[in-house]
Amino acid sequence: MKDNWKEIRPKSIFKTAIASPLADQEQAVLTLLYQPIIGAQAFSLYLTLLSEIDESGMSESLFHADLITMMDISMKQIEAARMKLEGIGLLSTFAKEDSELGIHFIYRLNHPETAERFFKDEVLSLTLLNSVGQRKLDKLFDHFKPKYLNLTGFEEVSVGFKDIYVFKEEQIVSQSKQLSQMEQAFDDPRPAGKPSAVNESFDWSYFVQGIEKLGIKLPDNNTGFKEEVFVFHNLFGITELEMIDFCSKSFDYYTSKIDVKDFERAIYRTYDPDKKQRLSEFQQNDSVDLSAEDQQTYRYNSLKMNGFSTQDIQMIMDSEKNFPLNYLEALKNERGGYTTPQERSLVKYLVSKSGLPNSVINVLINYVYNIQKQPTLKADYINRIANEWAQSGIFSPEKAIEHVREIAKKGKEQKQTRQRYGQNNRPIRQETLPDWVENPVEEQKLSKEEQARLDKEIQDFLSKGGDK
Known part of the structure; x- marks a missing residue:
């Protein structure tokens, strides 16, 4: 299936979906920060797919031939634009095989990162720099960076929430289930689309078993640490046993979790x-x-x-x-x-x-x-x-x-x-x-x-x- 879906034809059916409408700030980020990276056709594809979505959060079934007509570009150009959106995390593609209709696609549009998260992400920031140059990047950063007031000499005299509004703390316990459901409903299900350094020559399962035998736990950010391990393996050729030894020298004695900063320092000191x-x-x-x-x-x-x-x-x-x-x-x-x-x-x-x-x-x-x-x-x-x-x-x-x-x-x-x-x-x-x-x-x-x-x-x- 993973190889077959790549052969998208004009008669292939698709639907488009998005979790919630784009805010004005998100549209500005998409236009000013993402468009220089993904290019005009990928930007146009995102907006075209977005325009087909109704109030239910999903579009009607469409043919890819409709996209060809609306955008006035070839199927090959649409596929190239789609992959640019996927690669940067703005689009997730899902496919299902139907005995009568053939392969059916769902294009889930993802919200762009906030300006803050965009500029804090070294990959996105460097990619934008390579696309627009240093002078334009500086202008974009000035446009989006927070504008803080200088309040030197001022004293805040605002009233507090409880000074004006009635709030009963006991409701937090009685309504905890509903509050939890509402909180979870707004969680972003989008997976992080980061470039991966995973290498099959490193046995991750063996490595994890080795540190667990020593009573050591992985850090909270398992995915990020896994990438870190594979990067060091590719850099220095560090084996699984050597990596386990580094972990044994760089964990928190109170939580038994690996301290990533100590782990990095230990490797750099050795190499x-x-x-x-x-x-x-x-x-x-x-x-x-x-x-x-x-x-x-x-x-x-x-x-x-x-x-x-x-x-x-x-x-x-x-x-x-x-x-x-x-x-x-x-x-x-x-x-x-x-x-x-x-x-x-x-x-x-x-x-x-x-x-x-x-x-x-x-x-x-x-x-x-x-x-x-x-x-x-x-x-x-x-x-x-x-x-x-x-x-x-x-x-x-x-x-x-x-x-x-x-x-x-x-x-x-x-x-x-x-x-x-x-x-x-x-x-x-x-x-x-x-x-x-x-x-x-x-x-x-x-x-x-x-x-x-x-x-x-x-x-x-x-x-x-x-x-x-």
Whole structure:
């Protein structure tokens, strides 16, 4: 079912629902904060689906062909817009198979976050920054931030609630059931649509059993802590037993619950930049039954046959053997540098949020640090590259290398075209390149023999000109 529902056809039936109407403030947040991220078509789809909902909170049954007519876009564009809404948490899609009508869909529109929660969410804030830029982000923040009064020198003289209204405390007990039902009715059933760092190579069940045997409990925010554990596993290659050991040193003795901050500090203290990091196991090729050593030989020969140089292959294999923070530490140590706290947070963020494999993140780090000669990793610059690679479907180190070379080649051709025709004011064909491409072509120095030959040709030319 999960694969079948993706094949939505114009004759597929759907209904749209929403728990409660959008407030004016929510519409402003949707327009000013979400629209720059999701784009015009996804924004239009949300409003179109919303317009079909009546007072019951649900629309009548419609065909997807109706959406095509109302929005004047193709089915493929509608699907792309729908996925943008789903990815950011504004839409949840549910499907049910009907023997007569085929697959029947329900699109549940979710309310946007409040402005406060939006700007407190680092993922949403950074995504908006990448969409509109720093200047526009600052204006949007000023627009939505609370406007507090300066009450210095004033004293509040307002009356209290019980001074005016009759309230019987005993009713809280007698009406507790009804009060509880009303409270629960307003709970938002929407699941958090956060990017996940879950990795099948880490046995979460085994880990939980291990800490429970020690009498340790998970923190209140189980989901958030689980993401934290998987991020650290991807960063440093920490095993289940090692993770259990960290938990045994970072729990509250009164509640027996893991203290997340102590847990993080314990890991960072152990995996200090000055210490040699443990490498992960070499990636296995499941299609070939070979030993670990033969797997590397197999991988080397495969890359060689695909035209990669020895230097390329070495970098690819290194990127596959190392976790990102280890990889960065090694590059820094080679030049006698060190990793800053900001870089550690940035690498952690990439592992957690970018969706790129560790090996691709390593190639990205190598590109910025070794090719672009940047002394430190800058968050805005790195995120622009990671975003472009993720959207281009670059999920292997060899694809990353090929992509960088293709971009560099286009940049060089574009520069040569400008030099050749720019002075004559002729139209120049411009190719759009990602804004992170800033790799200047190094000047090619002539050898002594070539320089001497060039000097002689210049002298011969000048002497002939003097004879005229």
